[in-house]
Amino acid sequence: MTDPKRRGRRPAGEDTKAALLAAAREVFTEQGFDGATVRAIASRAEVDPAMVNHWFGGKQGLFAAAVELPVTPEFIRERVFAAGPPGEIAVRVVRTFITTWDNTGGGGFAALVRSAATQESAAQMLREFISVVFGGALRELDVDRPELRLGLFGSQIAGLGLARYVMRLEPIASADVETLVATIAPTLQHYLTGDLPVTQR
Known part of the structure; x- marks a missing residue:
């Protein structure tokens, strides 16, 4: 008699x-991400x-699959942050992410953003997504107030994903990639490398 639990190598x-x-x-x-071990x-x-x-090829690949990222954090660091002048990072970020997300209709990222509003586990994964994918690369820019910049940067990226793929807010939902690059990238670049106001405490 065949053991019903033995289902072959692929399953x-x-x-x-x-x-x-x-x-x-x-x-x-x-x-x-940092605390988790393989x-x-x-x-x-x-x-x-x-x-x-x-x-998955290692922890970064596993994280990308767990969050359903279409690219790994290493890809973002090498192909987006380190692939050209620091003053054009935001252009590369917006173009890369919208192009990639559009190919999957938002994919797992849209589901993650949608779930983050009601599930703490999803919210934590979204925070890890922002920190892991962008945090290390941003700190390499050697700018002041990196944590604030990361938060501002993350709010823009998450908000863009929410508006385009979850809310489908027009005209953002149907805007072409280059229009979004031209309108969003300057603000995003300011968050990354521009002068931030100093408030009196």
């Missing part, structure tokens, strides 16, 4: 991948840590 592999994704979302939510995630999923590299 078992897919089960392992799904278990890792579920565990990763829990551990990233609880401990953040070993802890694999332990939560009850699989060998080597499976993280096998399926």
Whole structure:
């Protein structure tokens, strides 16, 4: 008699991948990206840590899959932040993200933004998305008040995703990429590298 639990190599592999994704979302939510370890995630999923590299190529790839990012944080650092003059970072950010999101209709990011309003776990993952994808690269710019800049930057990116893919707010929802680049990038660039007002306490 065939053991009903033995379903072949592909189903078992897919089960392992799904278990890792579920565990990763829990551990990233609880401990953040920096605090989460591959070993802890694999332990939560009850699989060998080597499976993280096998399926996702490492922790960054696993994080991207868990948040359903179309690109990895390393891709953003190398292809967006470090790919040209610092004064044109915002242009590259807006163009890259809108183009990528448009190809998936907003994809998992739209679902994440939608869920963040009512689920703390989703809100935490959204905060991790902003911190992991942009935080390290922003700090490399050696600007003042990096945490404030990251918050302002993140609010613009999350707000753009909300307006275009969740609320479908017109004319933002149907605007062409270059129109959004031309109108949003200057504000985003100011958040990144411009002078921020100093308030008296």
